[in-house]
Amino acid sequence: MEKALTLTEKKRLDILAAAQDEFKEKGFLGASMDSLAKRAEVSKRTVYNHFPSKEMLFHNIVELLCESFSQAVNIQYQQSKSLDEQLYIAAMSEIQLLASECFRDLNRITLAEFIRSPELASSTLEHLGQQKNGLHIWIDDAISDGKLKAVDSEYAAQQFLGIIKASAFWPQLLMNQAFPSPEQQQIIADDAVLMFLARYKV
Amino acid sequence: MEKALTLTEKKRLDILAAAQDEFKEKGFLGASMDSLAKRAEVSKRTVYNHFPSKEMLFHNIVELLCESFSQAVNIQYQQSKSLDEQLYIAAMSEIQLLASECFRDLNRITLAEFIRSPELASSTLEHLGQQKNGLHIWIDDAISDGKLKAVDSEYAAQQFLGIIKASAFWPQLLMNQAFPSPEQQQIIADDAVLMFLARYKV
């Protein structure tokens, strides 16, 4: 009964996996349906039995990858804990997310296409709903609690994440830089927290 | 003599301009030499008289665009001026650079390819030499002058630019967000300076 995977489903998964690799390696335009089918060890016809077109297959993959991040980095404001402690946890989990293999794959696949056609980007993102990082809500709560200066929380969150991504995302995505070690991750998180609180703490 | 030169040279420039548009719109793979030639109002053969291949034409354009930014944002440390003032100027000129049409074109064209093949990215960048933002030298000087805490200057510069780019670069590049108005630019620059100095000022 563990063999609950019918052969058809298995093929479908093979196709999705192969397509993910193909798109990641060559981009949307560079990817070839023939090469993809060969990769999946499946007839091209079978690919088209499962997915009506290259574009639909691409969207399907993007959705699939996005779904695996529905558990957004959720940070709940807690009066009992210090700001430093809470922010540090948020920063670290964000870094972990940026580090995760599948998240980086998603960005490899999508961002290149988004640069070339921002309308595709916005359509995809609005369809996925803003997986808004909950950080700005946390900031609002902290402001209400009188612990932070009153500021535009979305803007401040953007700054906070910008500091982190400058060290732990963009260099890796664009220039193949090595991902920071756990010690470096802690430093990056710590520095982001220090800078943020130096500016906004009451 | 100049006339004959200017005529063929004019065609050459037409081709380069058309190629820049074509690559910007469709990326390297999506760009077509036929469409490009039509754009330049020039025979395809003429294109191949000037450039031996699509790839060489692409490299030529990237180089050309990169050259126009050889004048990196250069900031000289001045004891006589306040840190705020100097940093604000640096931030604003960086934002101006990020805002400039041709700089954004360059990134539109190159970053999409860089994401897909980071080895191309590193080879291009090392060929261009690190157009290192002079900011980290400024930071070193300020540290020597006893005005800033002793920190890794490159890392701190990365943080500073990360804050700015989070608001004035990535959203525009990836999500077609409107570029900040002059007032917003001042706010972004001001906030980046505030945050940086709140953290690092002695």
Next chain:
DNA sequence: ATAGGTAAACTGCACCGAGTAGTTTACATT
């Protein structure tokens, strides 16, 4: 439970029309 039958899915190939980078040919302008 097993044998048999049916419907669905898979395969491999040939094929289509469009489009690609790059080359040759034949014409027109000077």
Next chain:
DNA sequence: AATGTAAACTACTCGGTGCAGTTTACCTAT
């Protein structure tokens, strides 16, 4: 006559389809 041009041409690759024949999954009748 010489040169540079446009148009046609080569030799592909692409996404996608049609089809004949094979394999798999599953349901039923014994």
